[in-house]
Amino acid sequence: MTTIKSNDLTYDFKKKTSAGKIKIKVWGKSQIVMLLTFLSLFILTVYGFWTFDLKGISLIEATNETLYNLKVMFLQPSFSHFTLLDAVGQIGITLGLGFLSTLLGVILSLFLALFAAKNLSTKTVSNAIIVVVTFIRAVPTVLWVLILAIAAGLGSEAVILGMVLHSVAFLVKAFSESFEEVDEGIIEALRASGANWWHIVTHAVIPTTASSLLSWSFLRFETNFTVAVAMGAAAGAGGIGFELLMASGFYFDLREVGFITYFILVIAIGLELFSTQLKKRFLTNASA
């Protein structure tokens, strides 16, 4: 056999700079667009700070005040308008809101995602679901709650409906993408043996994707918990969010705000740790 000699290559692929050095980076369209975006953002930021209307507030004084408030809030947390037991109860309500909306969302999404997955559904049905779901996702949860409040009235019903709607929109995308990752060959093998669609879904697709479905659901639960905190205040669904609103906007009790914030933080960290464990257990199982 012959080997290729280097002088057989007549065309030189190396690009040179004007100084004659070999180029490594090539300036394409995307790099230029990126650079222009950064430049304009930078200019806008500088311009924004330049033209702030400070209304006679001294920057140093304001910074000091803010730091003092933060100190009171986070270094001297305490509660005065309710007991620890109340706080636990309110957290329970918020968790309940998050859990209920996630559960309903997961059940609905599971069915919709099966029809949204390209490998399990027809093109028309799949595309139709994807379009609707993308639209729902594009509108923030708060807006959905306010829109639904027209019919259901401001309160926990509207909040749950809004959260379910947005959860479904999120989970249908996540679930259907998991379904689409299922090996086409497995589906083919079962179809070739005479199995019908429901057999394939329940005995091949769901078992294969179970751990990622669980991870997505729990991720959504974490999101729904934080949304439920905000909704408790904004849409009157009650729970710890409402207490937070009362403490800050009604009683101006900084110490209580600090206390509630810590409490929410603890729960959020707990959920995070739990979901990490969950993932780890399932992932080790998968590789075993």
Add this chain to the structure above:
Amino acid sequence: MALLHVKDVSKHYEKGKNVLSDINMEIFEGEFVSIIGPSGAGKSTFLRCINRMINISEGDIHFDGIDVSSLNKKSLRKHRTKIGMIFQHYNLVSRLTVIENVLHGRFGHKSTLQGVLGMFTEDEKMEAFHLLEKLGMSEHAYKRCDQLSGGQKQRVGIARALIQSPKLLLCDEPIASLDPNASKVIMDHLQSISKEMNITCIVNLHQVDVARKYSDRVIGLNSGRVVYDGESKALSSKAIHAIYGSEAGSLIME
């Protein structure tokens, strides 16, 4: 009468580009047939036309006295239960156990509800264990499939196909991902299935020597046409080169 009767079959995915052209053959009960041919010749497409995973464009295929093209959805499922299929990449649900995967072969005989709830009779479970025993896999019955070697996975694939109680096995490159030892085990099993259980086997192969050794009959495909159809003993090296469209001496062979 022949078990499988293929008459003037053509298949194109895009108009004017025939992947299969004018295929004619008869395959009889208990026969062991190998299909060889270069990549892209249409071997996989042909196998999938038989159980109508792919619809043919022209001609007709009769299997077990039934016109395959005329089947409606329900009778198509029934038709497919009579044909087992084995794949290069095994296509098992790797998170489930061996025995669960074997029982998947029974779905074709079940209603939606029975299948969804996984209601298998004791007889079916006994049969599953019996098949695993026969394939030397019963000790692994409760292992998850992702813990098995390739050769073991393929034996699970065979058990899943056999529990359908098929009349025909379609094998699409069953040993293409296996080492020589595991390949021999698999081919020996397929041979004994065809001889002892009288199940017809159609096997796509890339190894000419394996095709020659195991099969009763070899069919050579090239660019969607049958260029050889005859006894495996009669397969000359000239015929092989005609099938692969290559110059004599330029193929890797023993």
